[in-house]
Amino acid sequence: MSNKTNEERKQIKRENILKGARQVFGRKGLLDVTMKDIIDECGISRGGIYLYFDSVDAIFVAVIGQRSSRKFDGIRAEVKANRPFEELLAKYFAEHKDRLLNQVGNSLLRATYEYYYTHNSAADHAFQQAQISSSQQTIYAILQLGVTQGILLEQHLDELAETFMLIIEGLSVLAITGAITEKRINDQINMMQSLLPRK
Structure with a gap:
């Protein structure tokens, strides 16, 4: 004991x-x-x-690993619970928008990119790839939910999840440099919405 x-x-x-x-x-x-x-x-x-x-x-690395394992747990649970696709996607975009506009100064975003830019071993690259892959898999799970619920066509979901991830990462870099605006975020969210292969 x-x-x-x-x-x-x-x-x-x-x-x-x-x-x-x-x-x-x-x-x-x-x-x-x-x-x-x-x-x-x-x-x-x-x-x-x-x-x-x-x-x-x-x-x-331990902080980021812990954050990553928890970061998407809520969304994955909502996918599993079959939450309406439109609600979940809107929530996902809203959380990113809030993070980009209001939380960058007190988030791990700057530290994460500093790590990516200054650590170049094979283990560091594997760590970075795992973070990106986790983000992309979460987006894919949301899109797959849209297919399951009959809202989206099952077309190029892997590529679409990668595109969404790259857009969000790009917005994150802009947020760190102070070049982000609400309009820019809204424009990118609207563009991502327009790419969805709706039925």
């Missing part, structure tokens, strides 16, 4: 480190973050944090 309790305590500490680190990465990006920043945010000792992670990069 004590082993389980010890494991639970370790898991709670690890979660607290990731939660604090997420706040730091949201404020500062990735490149300006030090282990001391995360230690101060979490209120943990230097020795304590190194029991769990050996670098800022390791913490960042």
